[in-house]
Amino acid sequence: MTVPETAEKIKSMEIRGAGRIARTAAEALRDHALSLAAPDTAAFKKEMEQAAALLVSTRPTAVSLPNAVHYVMAGLDPSVNVDEARNGVIHRAEQFIQSSQHAVERIAGFGARHIRDGDVILTHCNSEVALGCMIEARRQGKEIEVFATEVRPRNQGHITIRTLNDAGIKTNFIVDSAVRSFINNVNLVIVGADAVTVNGAVVNKIGTSQVAHTAAEARVNVIVAAETYKFAPRTVVGELIEIEERPPNEVLPDEIARTLPNVTVRNPAFDVTPPEYIDLIVTEQGAIPPQMAYVIIREYLGWEIGEFNPGGGSPAGFNGE
Ligand SMILES: O=C(COP(=O)(O)O)[C@H](O)[C@H](O)COP(=O)(O)O
Incomplete structure (x- = not known):
């Protein structure tokens, strides 16, 4: 699913629930990173930031959404070449999705007690x-x-x-x-x-x-x-x-x-x-x-205010483990 399609589905609540919204946003950023044909890292970063901002703007309350987007975007190192930058985003997105699923399972176990x-x-x-x-x-x-x-x-x-x-x-x-x-x-x-x-x-x-x-x-x-x-x-x-x-x-x-x-x-x-x-x-x-x-x-x-902050902010990390 493309970023605009994902954004629309989150807005219309076809995709809903804070955890699912967060994982779907991470997936959309991963797929966007995979398909972007940017000439250099700066162009790649700009496109990714636009996509990230669009996703964050869909629903304002579930903090899982900006936290997930921030976590994924923190994988984008502007000082490396475009393929490395792409891989950084993909890696963080996969990491977020996996640790989110893991968190859901662990909570089920703790909560059941x-x-x-x-x-x-x-x-x-x-x-x-x-x-x-x-x-x-x-x-x-x-x-x-x-x-x-x-x-x-x-x-x-x-x-x-x-x-x-x-x-x-x-x-x-x-x-x-x-x-x-x-x-x-x-x-x-x-x-x-x-x-x-x-x-x-x-x-x-x-x-x-x-x-x-x-x-x-x-x-x-x-x-x-x-x-x-x-x-x-x-x-x-x-x-x-x-x-x-x-x-x-x-x-x-x-x-x-x-x-x-x-x-x-x-x-x-x-x-x-x-x-x-x-x-x-x-x-x-x-x-x-x-x-x-x-x-x-x-x-x-992290202390550095971990939510996605378009155009600024330091990349503090959600640590799902
Ligand atoms: O309030 C809702 C969903 O609201 P909406 O339907 O408006 O998105 C859920 O209780 C939380 O998002 C937690 O859900 P989960 O535990 O699945 O993350």
């Missing part, structure tokens, strides 16, 4: 790593049951219930507003993350903070499953995570909206769950309390 036989788990949205923990627990023979939300307006819950069904996990499908009605039937919440900030706040699908608040009130533990490349280095220097606001017609059809001139539809795709509502963040480096997010950023993403 926090799931006990007989647990009833609530999940919100469609997170590859959160589901990985449940599927691994089931694979280990633990009898679990899941409550999965619908996830208005894009219905990611439909993907989640299919995956759970196919894994042979007993699943209850509920509308988003039914979470509080069922929270006392549940003894664990597991969700994914699009970004984790330096203070341990978790940005995830809209509604996650309501789920976590409800869980806190009911004394139900909340686990966030998140690879280290979901942590946001630039929050160390005070940058805020941008919350994507998506088109109104995802929520209300245009033909109805047209008849309601006094009504404005608001459609934020993500929200922020404060660290007080989170018991544990399970990363591929192990489980941490949210308050230790800073350590993950420092140890695994």
Whole structure:
């Protein structure tokens, strides 16, 4: 897939979920590097930077995307010849994809240890790593049951219930507003993350903070499953995570909206769950309390602000191992 095709698919959410977005962006940069017929390294670098910027511009919230792009682009050494520069990008892209897959597997293993036989788990949205923990627990023979939300307006819950069904996990499908009605039937919440900030706040699908608040009130533990490349280095220097606001017609059809001139539809795709509502963040480096997010950023993403910064920034590295 070309870079513009990939960018379009990420924008339209045909490719979605923070981890998948990151790996697909790395693949697109690798393929772009492979096919570019640039006369010299400077031209190659310029084209690659344009491609990188296009990918980063597709969705603003999932930090995995700029982190992945930055990691791949850090393989481009401007002082070598064009073939070496190309190989540098390809190598870093392959490395990112592999370590991301490895991270997903490790988190499933670590997360499954926090799931006990007989647990009833609530999940919100469609997170590859959160589901990985449940599927691994089931694979280990633990009898679990899941409550999965619908996830208005894009219905990611439909993907989640299919995956759970196919894994042979007993699943209850509920509308988003039914979470509080069922929270006392549940003894664990597991969700994914699009970004984790330096203070341990978790940005995830809209509604996650309501789920976590409800869980806190009911004394139900909340686990966030998140690879280290979901942590946001630039929050160390005070940058805020941008919350994507998506088109109104995802929520209300245009033909109805047209008849309601006094009504404005608001459609934020993500929200922020404060660290007080989170018991544990399970990363591929192990489980941490949210308050230790800073350590993950420092140890695994580097101090130099690891996100892709078009035209500048030093190449700090995500270290997936
Ligand atoms: O909020 C979402 C997806 O939102 P969207 O559908 O808008 O992309 C997921 O919970 C995280 O991205 C984590 O997913 P994963 O664990 O698969 O990276």
